[in-house]
Amino acid sequence: MTKTYQRHDLSIDQRLALKTAATNLQREFAETFGLETIERFLHSSYDEFAGRATIIKFLPLLAERFARQRLQALAKAEGLSHDERPTVLFLCTHNAGRSQMALGFFTHLAGEQAVAWSGGSEPASEVNPAAVAAMAECGIDISTEFPKPWTDEVVRAADVVITMGCGDACPVFPGKRYEEWVLEDPAGLDLESTRPIRDEVERRVRGLLNDIGATPLHSTVR
Known part of the structure; x- marks a missing residue:
């Protein structure tokens, strides 16, 4: 039975986009999870962003990307994945600056040697523009990233959890x-x-990469 969203009015285009997202995820995870689990993760991911999004047309895409990450994490946490690469989770308060820059560097430098995710205790509505610009100077594009919360399955799947100022949250x-x-929060700072x-x-x-046995693959530009 197809679930519906009770808190958010969906346009026809959004419904079609979510249906496509569900099909994509079902195709990818059909051998690991049932339809009910896949739809539950997609729907809850959509609701997470719908409550604070400023541009709603991208919500189905964000929900699909976040649901995919969460399902990958759940598979690893429950021993259903054959991916044995080290997994690192970067956490800060808003998942808009420090943790996004860390994720950008890690992904760029690690390549396929390791996996990294990021999250925040109080996700912002967008990635810090100054952080995006600063990373672009290094040849790393984080402009397509988006602030997101941490979830239980993502933390459970991580081998290393790096926190940056989120304290007891x-x-x-x-x-683990x-x-x-201990890093200054770039929120409100210029480039x-x-x-x-x-x-x-x-x-x-x-x-960190050296500690987990992953050799940095690239230099960065300035």
């Missing part, structure tokens, strides 16, 4: 390696003031 699960990176934070994030990410 950051989740603590037994058996936790590190707190010039964001650059030193970006450079420190890169330094720490490179050190």
Whole structure:
């Protein structure tokens, strides 16, 4: 039985886009999860963004991307995935600056050697423009990323959890390696003031990659 959204009015285009998203996810995860689980994750992911989105036409795409990440995490957490690569989760308060820059550097430098996700305890409505610009100076595009919350399955699937200022709001699960990176929050800062934070994030990410046995694959430009 197809579920409906009770809190958000959907246009015809949105309904069609969500139907396409459900089909895509079912095709990808059919051998791992049932239809009910896939739709539940898609629907809850949509609701997560619908409550704070400023541009609603992208909601189905964001919901599909977030649901895919969550299903991948659930598969790993429950031992249903054959992906044994180290997985790192970067957490900060708004998932708009520090954790997004860390994710950008990690993905760029690790390649296929490891997996990284990011999240926030109080997700913002968009990624910090100064962080986007600072990363672009390094040849890394994070403009298509989006702030999102952390979820239980994502934390459970992570081998290493890096926290950046979210304090008691950051989740603590037994058996995980936790590190707190003390970094200034770039929220409200201009590009010039964001650059030193970006450079420190890169330094720490490179050190983390060495710790988990992943060799940085690229240099970064300035």
